[in-house]
Amino acid sequence: MSGPDYAAVLEEICAQVLAEPATGEVADYIPPLAQVDPDQFAMCVQTLDGERFMVGDVATRFSVQSVTKVFTAAMVLSHKDIMLWERVGVEPSGSPFNSLIQLELEQGIPRNPFINAGAIVVADALCGLYDDPKAAILEFVHELGADVSVDYDHEVAHAERDTGFTNLALANYLRAHGNLEHEVDRVLDVYFHQCSIAMDAKCLAGSFGFLANDGTLPIPNGRQILRPEQCRRLNALMLTCGFYDQAGEFAYQVGLPGKSGVGGGIAAVVPGELSLAVWSPRLNEHGNSARGVSALEKFVAMTGHSIF
Amino acid sequence: MSGPDYAAVLEEICAQVLAEPATGEVADYIPPLAQVDPDQFAMCVQTLDGERFMVGDVATRFSVQSVTKVFTAAMVLSHKDIMLWERVGVEPSGSPFNSLIQLELEQGIPRNPFINAGAIVVADALCGLYDDPKAAILEFVHELGADVSVDYDHEVAHAERDTGFTNLALANYLRAHGNLEHEVDRVLDVYFHQCSIAMDAKCLAGSFGFLANDGTLPIPNGRQILRPEQCRRLNALMLTCGFYDQAGEFAYQVGLPGKSGVGGGIAAVVPGELSLAVWSPRLNEHGNSARGVSALEKFVAMTGHSIF
């Protein structure tokens, strides 16, 4: 076989990463996240021809959090009549993920769909597209990940709602600028649930397959989710905006389109080749998984995969 | 031949672009730029196996301006002992190219080497590396572009100096924060000359060849300028930061690493395949060539080249 020996690569990465000192802390703004065992690690690679390679705690579910912003953005983009880009930009934010400053300076237009304000606008768009947007999101994720047992973690969703004052501030501010069409509480109910989706690394890797495959779910499914140019553009957005205020550094160090979440998960793609997921709960100072970023750097160095 | 018919593609792009209404104005902050015939257009593609395809005013020299920030960054990075990234960041700026705000908020560390402040720090580093940095830059560009007749346009350089109050402000502010080691006047003399380099589209396309070739000048030259991982990282930086505050949109619409200049030139790469340049002096509201951006969108759509 001519390509990299992914099984060996993953074993090696896992050994190296676990040998490094554990740094960073788990997200602690809500109890269900704070209680996660911080030293878990999982990594999964799924190639477009259907092979799967895994290492670590790949069957443990975790809160995928902001990674779901890619799913909801893709859902909205798959509806051809939605003018999402009139309501959300495509520029990196240069600021922490929940910044009100940029929202005020740019009069209620979030910089991109991967900061919280942008994802709230996306959730608002879903409220206009579906009678039951929470059911629709779950159905969509079931198909992407080929796992119908994926579900909301209602304890997480309720904890997010009870402490989500910054998101309430963002949503109300969007409403004040006319960039929220539905009731704040309804939109945030969708948003908080979306963030609470729990998946394991195996399923998460699979769910990004269509983004490595020009927008079409890899075989055996084969359904087209996005047109190729839409898929490429979503990948470009992930590269420039997928890692909060570390997006530039991630592009620089790793060079793959991806999206991280405060639950410690990261999903990424090598276009035309594979999708992958890594999970480890300790976060660096930018809110991205410390071991996850390290593992992806090693993966790129070992396999030579890079889009550049 | 299995690849795209670049000659036909370029003819078609040229025809389409010239048929579109001319929008935008040429840069007019200095007379030598203001006097350029606004409706010129040139495009050149150079593949890694040495083929060259051209259309339009490909032998007319123009001021490549900020495109040279890629050359000087590469020069500094090619010296392995230089700790450039302690003095300049790798994050998109989210602000216009000459913003003092970010420099103040981030205490004298420019966000990346492609905004003016960052390029001034790079010029300062060159002053430490070379006795005659202006001669060294020219020598480097001669090798990259395989054209020893490329030269500074002293009229442009002097006009930049006489009106460059914002750059004087930036350089002095960097000095105030201890991020400039040499005299402001000496560093800016290098910077203003660097911006004044005049090349034609043919030479500019060729000069980006090493960035499409993992850091090594394409045959027949074959010299390694950067290590592969350095090259990939410079490409990542171009993708996230190469188009002022339109970087996200360019990544989204075009999806190729590239760099633009206010002279109306844009150079870009398809890693592993080719480098290309396009030139047309009218600028859009972000300071990027209006027809240049349009031509690159068409090129990507017609050839399917994309890194995503």
Add this chain to the structure above:
Amino acid sequence: MSGPDYAAVLEEICAQVLAEPATGEVADYIPPLAQVDPDQFAMCVQTLDGERFMVGDVATRFSVQSVTKVFTAAMVLSHKDIMLWERVGVEPSGSPFNSLIQLELEQGIPRNPFINAGAIVVADALCGLYDDPKAAILEFVHELGADVSVDYDHEVAHAERDTGFTNLALANYLRAHGNLEHEVDRVLDVYFHQCSIAMDAKCLAGSFGFLANDGTLPIPNGRQILRPEQCRRLNALMLTCGFYDQAGEFAYQVGLPGKSGVGGGIAAVVPGELSLAVWSPRLNEHGNSARGVSALEKFVAMTGHSIF
């Protein structure tokens, strides 16, 4: 008589102001304010020895809005154990009255009690001091204005609540930063009602008497509300922060401590001499009554009253 002939001064001001072209528009963010006859004008001066001079529509009640921020700040300051200044600053904001930017940059500490965020913190403090803060505010205003018929305008309060998304954003953001102790809805109910208080110019002028009298209600009442140094400091705050982002210009043009509201009312004091109120609904671009500011400039010029 040694002092100015206030009756003549007010007549002259009224004549001059009404002869000037009407500029600006009434506040229209809620219907009850939008429907006010824009060309009304009233002015009332009340000296510390009990004389009262009036001109115009002095018996017409209007929504005093942000002027009430002075009343609630005085209420909180009159409780000696409250550490208000740990939660709210005393610096001018240099930004529009509802800015989220400064709140984010300064991590949830509003710059002063007269911007919306600061007044919401004050309302939160009142929720800790009183079982029924709305009744307490009304009782306090009744005593200050010597008019027990002053009441909330519930139509205005409800309209504020229904459209107050920016204030909801501010309150939630304060809560996110731990600078709101009570439920957002409870605090904003107090705040929206406070803004809705309707008074006439005569009563408003009287209600500022204690601020011209070193903190003690003028005879015949005579009760001490604030200690003299507290009163002086509240006056200093009004001078530096009482007019949104026009505070410096108002200090410069008028030179009296005062507070304005978007209902078109302004109350001010000449320490040791008198308090006064002016009302006219059309607002200038800073949200202050256009004719009100003009009338106060004339008053100062004609009487020589100035603190400087």
Add this chain to the structure above:
Amino acid sequence: MSGPDYAAVLEEICAQVLAEPATGEVADYIPPLAQVDPDQFAMCVQTLDGERFMVGDVATRFSVQSVTKVFTAAMVLSHKDIMLWERVGVEPSGSPFNSLIQLELEQGIPRNPFINAGAIVVADALCGLYDDPKAAILEFVHELGADVSVDYDHEVAHAERDTGFTNLALANYLRAHGNLEHEVDRVLDVYFHQCSIAMDAKCLAGSFGFLANDGTLPIPNGRQILRPEQCRRLNALMLTCGFYDQAGEFAYQVGLPGKSGVGGGIAAVVPGELSLAVWSPRLNEHGNSARGVSALEKFVAMTGHSIF
């Protein structure tokens, strides 16, 4: 005796201030300031009827620095044809004294004449009014302070020039925005010299007499420098903008118009009564004299002088 016993008040303040622990450091950005004995203290009160009260090191000259911004603003305002307020605002800055951010956000119009950028515009205006602006400033200060021996400290002026990169940045940025009419070097030569003026506390107190006297030099001089309304407005500006980003707190704690400098001097006025100066080199975190602010608080508390 009807007024306060100023001699006793000053003795008491001096005793109290010197008994307090010394906090803060002297300005150390240039050697001549860094070498000043940090524990010196002087205070001087001069009443409008010509009495003078002093305590401490009142005959020691110090660098009055930014206090001179009041002198140069008064000089420009005394020329009735100068439209200074089209080039400089009258609003508090809400930011440190040398902020480039506000200058960029407000496109080259400094917020007020007491921040560095504003004072540089004032110096530029003086370059248009006088052939030898440095001689003119000195002549003006000689008259205000009734002391023809006051002079520039050329060692300080040269040190300011050699390290004044932030001011060079500001001046170049003003030039870039068309808000500087003369050469940067010429304007900054005036500005750096103005900052270097050395006076003792006695002379400084006297030099603010006209600002306590409605714009006219107290007897025996009697010359009108500013019209009364101009004087009141300059006092209003000092109150709202005279203490960098501590202006609101100073207005709140002290309540007198005044201006501070990083040499540790503060001058202030009680309109209609007196002018005063205090000097002590240790600075608080806002760049204002720590003991100076404390002494002024005590002065106001002991004498009851306040404009509010």
